[in-house]
Amino acid sequence: MFSRIVARTARVAVASSRGMATVTAAPKTTNALMTVGAVGVGALALGVSQAKSDGIVDTIKGYVGLGGSSGSSEWNAVAAELKELIEDDANLGPFMVRLAWHCSGSYNKADGSGGSNGATMRFNPEAGHGGNAGLDLMRDYLEPIKAAHPNVSYADLYTFAGKTAIEIMGGPSIPWKEGRADFAEGQGVTPDGRLPDAAQGAEHLRTVFTAYGFGDQGLVALSGAHCLGFCHDDRSGFVGPWTDEPYTFTNKYFTYMKDKKWQLKSWDGPAQFEDVDSQTLMMLPTDMALLVDTNFRKYVDLYAADDAAFRADFAKYFGALMENGVPRS
Secondary structure, three states: OHHHHHHHHHHHHHHHHHOOOOOOOOOOOOEOHHHOOOOOOOOOOOOHHHHHHOOHHHHHHOOOOOOOOOOOHHHHHHHHHHHHHHHHOOOHHHHHHHHHHHHHOOOEOOOOEOOOOEOHHHOOOHHHOHHHOOHHHHHHHHHHHHHHOOOOOHHHHHHHHHHHHHHHOOOOOOOOOOOOOEOOOOOOOOOOOOOOEOOOOHHHHHHHHHHHOOOHHHHHHHHHHHHOOEEOOOOOOOOEEOOOOOOOOOOHHHHHHHHOOEEEOOOOOOOOEEEOOOOOOEEOHHHHHHHHOHHHHHHHHHHHHOHHHHHHHHHHHHHHHHHOOOOOO
């Protein structure tokens, strides 16, 4: 009940602070992974009524894997409040995953800068980076939870929300440990351009993921996050879901990539692909790069054939992504 009340309060506060009933379109960007769950408060592509049809409500109600690294009562409470937010609006599940990814995806292994520690995306210029368009809305949704748990850092809350959302949507248990700090404004600033660009190809992806400290297998496994959520043309410029179960964690991203026939979408937007049969599903140029690059393709084949392998690898690499840049004694 707590989260349903604060969620509605957050919606009203967000709309009121912007002087509008619906969210004004954010600047377009070609960032690939920013599109996971990239939905606004007042302009959702699909609502909870459709979410019920693909089983997400039953999945949410059945979620029992609450708690942080220590299973403390406070993290159990935070997880329960996140669960209620998603139960109230299933679109917030993929949105939380996107938030966790993007606050972690500023990391650069070469100099150790960036990453989830510090929660620097709260401040400009990082808040205004093209790939982070609209994430202020998700942060607004989490503000009442942060206020109710003042000892929890923003950096821990943002990453824990992603972990919890994946598990709520039927995904694997994601390794996670508390202990991230919050930086003051002006500290830990990172440059734009560290997230994948959806309009690019294989070598661009390798450059980005090498900076994270991951090889080709980690790259492909983490790309599987596109099993969740949608692209929205008022955010990324692209439009559509990758699978027909955008609120459920599955390996359909890989099976559909391999088994469906894809064609260039005929429209006024940026180059993207649509499935030939229904023309309702989409793939980005970076997605299709996984098919045509020989070394990427072997992991696409693996994860399409073995859902358990995908889940295990995704959990390992997503946990590592969120841990990048976090100092541990």
